[in-house]
Amino acid sequence: MQRPKHCKHPLFRQAFLRRKSNVCDTIMTTALGYKQSLSLLESYGIETPVQVLVRNAEQFDYAIADRMRYPIVVKAIPVDAGHKTEKHLVVTGLHTAREAKQAFVTLTERARGIPLECFVIQEQAKGIEFIVGSKKDDVFGQTIMFGMGGVYVELTRDFSVRVCPLDVEHAKAMLLETKAAAFFSKDGFRGIRASLDATAKFLVNASRMVEENPQVCEMDLNPVIATPDACYAVDARILLEDKGQ
Amino acid sequence: MIMQMNSKERIDRLVRPKSVAVIGASTDPASVGQGVLKSLLYGSVFEVGGAKPFPGKVYPVNPHHSDVLGKKCYPSVHEIPGEVDLAVLCVPAAAVIQVVRECGQKKVKALVITTAGFAEIGAQGRILQEQLAEEADKFDMVILGPNCLGIIRPPESLNASFALAAPKDGEVAFISQSGALSDSVIDWSIENRFKFSLLVSVGNSAQLDTTDFIEWCETDPHTKAIAVYLEGLKDGRRFMEVCKRVSKTKPIVLLKAGRGAAGTKSAGAHTGALVGSYRVWKAACRQCGVIIANDFEEMFEFAGALANQKRSNHNSVAIITNGGGAGVLCADYCEENGITLAELTKDTLATLESKGMHKAYSRRNPLDLVGDALPERYKAAVDTLMSSEYIGAIIVIQTLQTMTDTVEDAKIVIEAKKKFPDKPVCCVFMGGRFTRPGSKLLVEHGIAEFNDPRRAARTMAALLGLL
Numbered sequence: 100m101q102r103p104k105h106c107k108h109p110l111f112r113q114a115f116l117r118r119k120s121n122v123c124d125t126i127m128t129t130a131l132g133y134k135q136s137l138s139l140l141e142s143y144g145i146e147t148p149v150q151v152l153v154r155n156a157e158q159f160d161y162a163i164a165d166r167m168r169y170p171i172v173v174k175a176i177p178v179d180a181g182h183k184t185e186k187h188l189v190v191t192g193l194h195t196a197r198e199a200k201q202a203f204v205t206l207t208e209r210a211r212g213i214p215l216e217c218f219v220i221q222e223q224a225k226g227i228e229f230i231v232g233s234k235k236d237d238v239f240g241q242t243i244m245f246g247m248g249g250v251y252v253e254l255t256r257d258f259s260v261r262v263c264p265l266d267v268e269h270a271k272a273m274l275l276e277t278k279a280a281a282f283f284s285k286d287g288f289r290g291i292r293a294s295l296d297a298t299a300k301f302l303v304n305a306s307r308m309v310e311e312n313p314q315v316c317e318m319d320l321n322p323v324i325a326t327p328d329a330c331y332a333v334d335a336r337i338l339l340e341d342k343g344q
Numbered sequence: 345m346i347m348q349m350n351s352k353e354r355i356d357r358l359v360r361p362k363s364v365a366v367i368g369a370s371t372d373p374a375s376v377g378q379g380v381l382k383s384l385l386y387g388s389v390f391e392v393g394g395a396k397p398f399p400g401k402v403y404p405v406n407p408h409h410s411d412v413l414g415k416k417c418y419p420s421v422h423e424i425p426g427e428v429d430l431a432v433l434c435v436p437a438a439a440v441i442q443v444v445r446e447c448g449q450k451k452v453k454a455l456v457i458t459t460a461g462f463a464e465i466g467a468q469g470r471i472l473q474e475q476l477a478e479e480a481d482k483f484d485m486v487i488l489g490p491n492c493l494g495i496i497r498p499p500e501s502l503n504a505s506f507a508l509a510a511p512k513d514g515e516v517a518f519i520s521q522s523g524a525l526s527d528s529v530i531d532w533s534i535e536n537r538f539k540f541s542l543l544v545s546v547g548n549s550a551q552l553d554t555t556d557f558i559e560w561c562e563t564d565p566h567t568k569a570i571a572v573y574l575e576g577l578k579d580g581r582r583f584m585e586v587c588k589r590v591s592k593t594k595p596i597v598l599l600k601a602g603r604g605a606a607g608t609k610s611a612g613a614h615t616g617a618l619v620g621s622y623r624v625w626k627a628a629c630r631q632c633g634v635i636i637a638n639d640f641e642e643m644f645e646f647a648g649a650l651a652n653q654k655r656s657n658h659n660s661v662a663i664i665t666n667g668g669g670a671g672v673l674c675a676d677y678c679e680e681n682g683i684t685l686a687e688l689t690k691d692t693l694a695t696l697e698s699k700g701m702h703k704a705y706s707r708r709n710p711l712d713l714v715g716d717a718l719p720e721r722y723k724a725a726v727d728t729l730m731s732s733e734y735i736g737a738i739i740v741i742q743t744l745q746t747m748t749d750t751v752e753d754a755k756i757v758i759e760a761k762k763k764f765p766d767k768p769v770c771c772v773f774m775g776g777r778f779t780r781p782g783s784k785l786l787v788e789h790g791i792a793e794f795n796d797p798r799r800a801a802r803t804m805a806a807l808l809g810l811l
Binding site: 230232233234236237238239240242244246252253256258259260261262269317318319321 | 576577578581615617618626
């Protein structure tokens with residue numbers, strides 16, 4: 100496998116890349132695996148909820164016996180990572196070890212025939228759902244996008260875009276030019292608040308991450324969950340250019 | 345070597361030649377070669393009044409003629425007795441490389457290559473274009489084009505183009521990726537008294553591109569605002585870096601073609617589907633201070649206003665009108681474009697009343713002076729509002745009633761603008777034949793005038809940095 104050029108993150112040096120898919124006519128892409136995506140996010144200070152990656156039932160039992168804080172989420176991660184909700188490979192709102200174990204069994208059943216990278220047990224983040232994404236533009240290079248989260252973002256088209264890199268002030272302006280601005284105000288929207296500082300910092304880190312790793316051609320951090328004092332990437336889909344192959 | 349020179353040095357060679365050769369000068373009146381020669385010899389192909397011949401030496405070159413338009417014609421650049429600073433190539437694509445080489449040997453400093461049939465026709469043309477750029481680099485020559493209309497620099501009386509006519513000498517530089525559009529812009533500019541400091545068609549940009557010309561404008565004393573028509577660019581980051589710096593002193597207005605390109609649909613990802621290329625262009629322009637215009641008229645309205653008036657960030661605007669409807673419409677358009685309408689204070693109203701208002705005047709912004717307003721009432725309103733510190737800019741609307749004195753009203757606005765040059769002013773003198781004397785006077789004094797409150801609000805938003 101050809102090593103991607105200009106990589107700053109160590110994971111690209113031992114890149115263990117996933118199945119290829121065709122984004123458009125000219126560029127072949129490869130999706131980064133879940134574990135590697137997590138490692139990349141963490142190295143840029145992008146927070147994720149507490150989570151454990153397991154491969155089998157034994158590891159699963161061991162993990163949930165440990166100190167997970169309920170409620171939790173269990174996800175099955177296919178090798179060819181698509182949208183997990185669309186494939187029903189996520190179960191949320193699990194309050195006990197028993198419920199979690201039941202979810203594991205259900206997911207194993209549902210994923211029969213789909214090659215899996217791993218299962219993920221994640222503490223369920225509670226807050227407002229956003230999407231943070233990036234796309235490499237032919238003319239301007241890496242760009243960063245912020246929008247209201249959930250599956251309807253393509254419908255509402257309420258999002259803002261900037262060319263990377265981004266400083267904190269620009270990141271804040273980006274947050275405030277969408278309808279999400281209501282959540283970042285002092286009183287929040289109907290009392291529900293999200294941290295402007297933490298979310299802006301999240302955007303700055305994400306923009307630095309794609310700017311320093313030009314082989315990332317597209318990224319969805321979706322959902323991103325913001326609380327009154329933090330901001331987490333709950334799921335990630337990172338596509339790499341695969342020009343050399 | 346040529347690539348290491350900065351944009352200023354490179355483009356100065358194009359703009360300030362002392363001698364120009366027209367290679368492919370022709371006796372055929374319908375040819376590009378004759379068009380270029382006429383532009384240089386007479387200043388303009390069509391008589392427009394005021395166009396001056398190029399003051400330096402002009403050498404027609406064509407092995408098939410001994411003279412063209414009464415000038416001695418040389419069989420090749422080698423036979424020209426003196427130095428040649430600039431050569432305009434009007435020869436077929438197949439002959440271009442050979443002519444470029446001859447120009448290099450003759451130590452010509454810059455080339456305008458009008459010839460089409462390069463990168464725009466596909467892979468084969470792209471190879472030819474690369475060869476031509478390499479050949480020019482070998483001899484340290486600057487190239488404009490290929491596939492372009494040429495360059496017109498009214499302040500130096502240089503018209504090295506085959507444009508139908510020459511625009512007047514002004515303060516807006518127009519950099520266009522389309523040559524054909526430039527021709528129509530020139531014709532429009534003559535009709536609309538619009539003037540240019542530079543008009544350049546960059547063509548395929550084998551070497552000099554739009555960004556280079558924007559950079560050059562930064563230090564050009566004649567240019568006060570830059571209008572750009574653009575279809576595509578190679579290096580977006582360099583464009584941003586240059587525009588960020590240049591737009592601090594010279595406002596840049598961009599009209600971008602090719603907006604349709606939607607996001608790419610990739611397997612399951614949202615961002616790719618959402619973020620289309622025009623959305624990125626808009627973001628990039630905002631980040632580097634470039635104002636995006638929606639159409640040609642807007643581009644030149646913005647550029648004209650920004651060349652004549654200082655920008656301001658005091659977003660607190662008052663509308664003065666003698667017609668309620670026009671005032672309300674204008675307020676709507678202001679709101680749509682992010683303009684804040686100032687709330688008139690009690691002091692302001694007291695001052696206005698002491699100077700004489702109609703009993704039924706609106707007492708708020710938009711300030712409706714009522715239809716029968718004579719110049720005295722306009723003067724009271726314009727002077728009071730312009731001198732109020734909390735008001736950053738004004739829009740003056742005049743609908744035409746039997747008693748309206750359009751020239752006097754214009755003079756009042758012009759005087760107030762002289763007193764407060766830092767406050768942007770836009771006028772809407774609505775009408776046609778009978779308002780023309782007033783609107784003409786405003787334009788002559790560098791005050792933006794429109795026949796439509798929407799366009800005035802858009803230009804005001806551009807002056808206030810809101811677009």
